[in-house]
Amino acid sequence: MALLEVENLRTYISTPRGIAKAVDGISFKVEAGKTHAIVGESGCGKSMTALSIMQLLPEPGGYVDGGKILLEGQDLLDLTWTQMGERRGQDISMIFQEPMTSLNPVFTVGNQIAETCVTHGMSPRDARSHAQELLRRVGFQDPAQGLRQYPHELSGGMRQRVMIAIALANRPKLLIADEPTTALDVTVQAQILRLIHSFQEEFGTGVLLITHDLGVVAEVADTVSVMYAGEVVEDAPATELFKNPRHPYTRDLLASLPSRQRRGQSLEAIPGTVPDPASWPIGCRYANRCRRRFAPCETIRPTGIPVGAARVACHLYDPEIPVSPTGRRGLGEEGEATSSREKPGDASSPTGGQS
Amino acid sequence: MEKLFANDWFLNLIPILVIVVLVWSIARARRQPLWAEAYRRLGRNKVAIGAIVVLALYGTVAVGDSIGWRDSANSDRKTIVDRVFSRTRERTYSAPMAAETNGEAIPYKLTAPGTHLLGTDSVGEDVLFRTLKGCRTACIIGGFTTIIALPLALVLGLIAGYFGKIVDDTVQYVYTVMQSVPDVLLLIAIILVLGRGLPQMCFALGITSWVTLCRLIRGETLKHRDRDYVRAAKALGASPYRIITKHILPNLLPILVISVTLGFSGLVLAEAVLSYLGVGVGPDVGSWGNMIDGARDELSRNPVIWWTITSASLAVFGLVLALNLLGDALRDAIDPRLRSS
Amino acid sequence: MPILEVKNLRKEFDLRTSFLAPKKKKVAVDDVSFNVEKGQTLAIVGESGSGKSTVGLMVLNLLKPTSGDILFEGRSVADYAGADRLKFRRSIQVVFQDPFASLNARMQVLELLTEGMVIHSLGASPAEREDKARDLLLRVGLPADALRRYPHEFSGGQRQRIAIARALSVQPSFLVLDEPTSALDVSVQSHVLNLLRELQGEFGLTYLFITHNLGVVEYMANDVCVMQSGKIVEHAGAEALFDEPQHPYTQRLLSAIPSADPTQRKLLTAGAGDV
Numbered sequence: 020m021a022l023l024e025v026e027n028l029r030t031y032i033s034t035p036r037g038i039a040k041a042v043d044g045i046s047f048k049v050e051a052g053k054t055h056a057i058v059g060e061s062g063c064g065k066s067m068t069a070l071s072i073m074q075l076l077p078e079p080g081g082y083v084d085g086g087k088i089l090l091e092g093q094d095l096l097d098l099t100w101t102q103m104g105e106r107r108g109q110d111i112s113m114i115f116q117e118p119m120t121s122l123n124p125v126f127t128v129g130n131q132i133a134e135t136c137v138t139h140g141m142s143p144r145d146a147r148s149h150a151q152e153l154l155r156r157v158g159f160q161d162p163a164q165g166l167r168q169y170p171h172e173l174s175g176g177m178r179q180r181v182m183i184a185i186a187l188a189n190r191p192k193l194l195i196a197d198e199p200t201t202a203l204d205v206t207v208q209a210q211i212l213r214l215i216h217s218f219q220e221e222f223g224t225g226v227l228l229i230t231h232d233l234g235v236v237a238e239v240a241d242t243v244s245v246m247y248a249g250e251v252v253e254d255a256p257a258t259e260l261f262k263n264p265r266h267p268y269t270r271d272l273l274a275s276l277p278s279r280q281r282r283g284q285s286l287e288a289i290p291g292t293v294p295d296p297a298s299w300p301i302g303c304r305y306a307n308r309c310r311r312r313f314a315p316c317e318t319i320r321p322t323g324i325p326v327g328a329a330r331v332a333c334h335l336y337d338p339e340i341p342v343s344p345t346g347r348r349g350l351g352e353e354g355e356a357t358s359s360r361e362k363p364g365d366a367s368s369p370t371g372g373q374s
Numbered sequence: 375m376e377k378l379f380a381n382d383w384f385l386n387l388i389p390i391l392v393i394v395v396l397v398w399s400i401a402r403a404r405r406q407p408l409w410a411e412a413y414r415r416l417g418r419n420k421v422a423i424g425a426i427v428v429l430a431l432y433g434t435v436a437v438g439d440s441i442g443w444r445d446s447a448n449s450d451r452k453t454i455v456d457r458v459f460s461r462t463r464e465r466t467y468s469a470p471m472a473a474e475t476n477g478e479a480i481p482y483k484l485t486a487p488g489t490h491l492l493g494t495d496s497v498g499e500d501v502l503f504r505t506l507k508g509c510r511t512a513c514i515i516g517g518f519t520t521i522i523a524l525p526l527a528l529v530l531g532l533i534a535g536y537f538g539k540i541v542d543d544t545v546q547y548v549y550t551v552m553q554s555v556p557d558v559l560l561l562i563a564i565i566l567v568l569g570r571g572l573p574q575m576c577f578a579l580g581i582t583s584w585v586t587l588c589r590l591i592r593g594e595t596l597k598h599r600d601r602d603y604v605r606a607a608k609a610l611g612a613s614p615y616r617i618i619t620k621h622i623l624p625n626l627l628p629i630l631v632i633s634v635t636l637g638f639s640g641l642v643l644a645e646a647v648l649s650y651l652g653v654g655v656g657p658d659v660g661s662w663g664n665m666i667d668g669a670r671d672e673l674s675r676n677p678v679i680w681w682t683i684t685s686a687s688l689a690v691f692g693l694v695l696a697l698n699l700l701g702d703a704l705r706d707a708i709d710p711r712l713r714s715s
Numbered sequence: 716m717p718i719l720e721v722k723n724l725r726k727e728f729d730l731r732t733s734f735l736a737p738k739k740k741k742v743a744v745d746d747v748s749f750n751v752e753k754g755q756t757l758a759i760v761g762e763s764g765s766g767k768s769t770v771g772l773m774v775l776n777l778l779k780p781t782s783g784d785i786l787f788e789g790r791s792v793a794d795y796a797g798a799d800r801l802k803f804r805r806s807i808q809v810v811f812q813d814p815f816a817s818l819n820a821r822m823q824v825l826e827l828l829t830e831g832m833v834i835h836s837l838g839a840s841p842a843e844r845e846d847k848a849r850d851l852l853l854r855v856g857l858p859a860d861a862l863r864r865y866p867h868e869f870s871g872g873q874r875q876r877i878a879i880a881r882a883l884s885v886q887p888s889f890l891v892l893d894e895p896t897s898a899l900d901v902s903v904q905s906h907v908l909n910l911l912r913e914l915q916g917e918f919g920l921t922y923l924f925i926t927h928n929l930g931v932v933e934y935m936a937n938d939v940c941v942m943q944s945g946k947i948v949e950h951a952g953a954e955a956l957f958d959e960p961q962h963p964y965t966q967r968l969l970s971a972i973p974s975a976d977p978t979q980r981k982l983l984t985a986g987a988g989d990v
Contacts, residue, residue: 060900206762206971237974238982277905277931285913287905292870605777609777611804611885
């Protein structure tokens with residue numbers, strides 16, 4: 020049984036302009052001791068997913084409309100506020116993107132780490148020594164001194180380490196990391212990712228990593244869900260995703276990254292924009308930007324189809340959808356996505372050659 | 375100048391102009407999408423609507439007391455409030471809706487019993503009438519004082535915040551010195567020098583209340599000065615004047631509007647306090663402060679005469695409460711938009 | 716002759732909180748020198764605190780150097796006076812990182828784009844300026860109806876395009892770009908980079924590209940300066956830098972970049988990014 024299993028989660032936000040379906044039926048799993056990444060751009064719903072699991076949705080307006088969030092088999096959505104409170108910080112922890120604002124500026128670092136221990140049953144004295152040990156573990160040169168410091172005295176990287184210390188103080192089973200390194204320099208990012216990984220190895224924590232950085236995903240993730248417009252469009256082991264990206268969005272995203280190989284040429288930027296969350300289109304949400312859209316894309320919403328080790332929500336991979344006599348070209352432009360990461364055999368006949 | 379203020383029609387013109395300017399600026403602001411969003415939000419806030427209605431009532435009474443005319447060449451100028459609400463003068467105190475006087479050894483029958491909704495004061499003047507007359511005074515104090523204080527605070531705050539260094543140091547020095555003298559003492563001193571009266575009161579309050587606003591403006595200017603859009607404007611070659619007027623000032627307007635609304639209520643209260651201390655607008659100008667001041671004696675009588683002070687206090691309370699609620703609602707209407715964008 | 720020459724640039728910030736406190740200063744930029752040839756792109760790479768943005772501000776003459784010299788088209792920037800200073804402002808423009816903070820939220824796009832024209836008296840009438848503004852919008856890929864709208868109605872990528880259009884409105888020859896794509900989504904970044912590349916070719920622009928994103932540097936830059944703690948630790952051609960980084964800091968930086976290939980993981984191995 021997976022550590023965390025999310026089934027068909029729907030999180031909506033009611034706004035003056037209507038109900039925004041921020042997360043519209045997503046499913047994924049996080050295994051103990053492994054890292055699952057959710058990658059997507061702004062507005063795709065990935066942060067909302069994390070907040071839904073923690074039950075920290077913005078109020079008023081945010082609510083879970085349906086689905087299941089199973090932590091070791093138990094549905095978190097069934098729990099009362101108090102019960103969920105016991106889980107937070109103990110079984111599930113979260114670290115956030117902005118270390119500047121996630122720590123309380125008027126309390127010392129030691130105080131904040133100890134607070135989470137005491138909330139979950141430790142005595143204040145034990146909590147203090149545990150906090151010092153944690154600071155040593157996350158890389159403070161002088162942990163005793165560190166306990167007495169205030170957040171504003173620390174750099175971004177150090178603050179993020181404190182956040183990790185707080186999050187991992189009670190050895191949670193699951194760690195949710197929402198863009199933990201986005202605000203940090205690249206060298207500090209490497210250190211923080213390694214730190215999280217070392218905790219994972221030591222405690223067997225499952226990590227749900229939310230990010231927009233494909234590089235980070237490639238470096239640390241075991242499995243990946245690619246989110247777009249509130250849905251998971253592709254779910255695969257990391258190696259598979261980068262070797263064989265299947266969903267047009269994944270491919271287009273990878274193909275548009277600037278790199279040395281593309282010097283002097285235009286980058287293959289994805290045309291168009293994400294549709295409005297308050298009124299998702301009825302068919303595939305990527306259809307308006309997809310080079311390979313064809314007849315069913317505008318009207319039928321794709322569901323996850325198993326393809327090899329991956330699951331892809333795209334009609335191109337649906338064995339039951341007939342293709343036109345000339346191949347898959349329907350509306351949309353001619354031609355494959357010319358990603359250099361594509362393997363030639365895979366791109367040409369996603370339907371396995373069936374007509 | 376004296377002759378101008380003696381001219382009836384000129385006096386009637388002023389409140390009309392004020393209304394026109396107010397309505398025009400609200401309507402004009404509404405066309406700007408950024409303000410329109412704030413209006414919409416405000417419109418949804420029931421408390422805010424209530425506060426605006428109450429303020430409109432006060433405003434109507436104030437305007438009503440500013441527009442007047444003479445019945446004949448030699449008679450006194452009577453305003454609309456005068457005509458509608460003045461009542462016959464009685465001998466002395468009388469309770470609300472009473473038939474006889476109060477507080478005398480032998481009560482006298484009232485000349486016009488049942489017409490004094492809130493009773494009469496020590497000289498027999500109808501209390502409701504006095505309360506309504508005080509409305510104009512309060513509005514003038516709030517309004518004209520702001521007209522004096524705002525430009526001063528704006529100019530000094532903007533140049534202090536934008537240019538920094540010695541300009542900033544000078545302005546800060548000036549207002550720190552002013553602030554180090556206790557407000558009330560300074561006001562008393564100024565009024566004793568200038569004499570009592572409405573314009574003097576406005577002037578005195580104006581030159582003491584600009585400090586808080588100036589601080590606020592300076593702080594906001596400092597905040598905006600280092601923003602990227604100001605840097606970009608500098609890079610384009612914009613002069614400091616252009617940057618201050620076209621870039622920073624429009625961004626200060628929301629804060630200013632909120633601040634002025636809330637400040638207005640402070641000024642109304644200040645007048646009441648000063649009148650209580652005996653350095654108010656003077657006995658011939660109707661004001662709530664004067665009424666409250668008079669209550670010192672009234673409350674120690676037996677039986678207690680409570681209607682004057684109650685009426686004046688409720689009037690002050692109503693205006694101040696409405697202003698504060700509106701100020702809060704404005705902040706909510708304006709700020710979340712700024713934050714979310 | 717290089718279009719921009721920077722010589723021994725130094726910037727110290729006074730950290731004293733009050734007039735009477737002991738002198739304390741921070742050296743943000745320490746003896747920085749480099750040249751940029753016309754039509755080329757020089758990238759300045761570094762992490763936070765390296766001083767790269769401060770260098771950019773000094774090149775733009777928005778910040779006065781403590782010492783050192785900046786020569787634009789052969790003339791010292793400090794020597795500019797009066798009308799020349801205005802002309803300088805036309806020649807060098809800037810695009811900032813945060814597309815929301817760099818556009819005045821209370822100005823319509825039309826005003827944002829024509830402000831530079833008004834200051835430099837380009838365009839004989841408001842109608843003509845509006846036409847030019849419309850052309851600029853179309854050139855950066857935005858619809859003409861955007862003229863009457865406000866910045867908050869646009870997405871980050873679109874706002875950045877407006878910022879680029881504004882920079883172009885005065886017809887500069889040199890553009891300082893301070894992390895222009897860092898605040899944008901990946902898919903939007905590529906659009907903006909494409910636009911910048913096209914504009915460079917079309918108008919012969921010279922770019923000073925300040926960034927921490929090495930992928931962008933690989934793609935766009937001819938030359939690269941790596942800055943650390945206010946100093947330039949390495950200055951080389953882009954390809955040479957990535958092929959054979961000389962300085963240990965550069966090597967450390969390059970080793971910390973995540974690679975988009977799970978079979979070549981290096982971050983989780985000990986040493987990446989560490990001293």
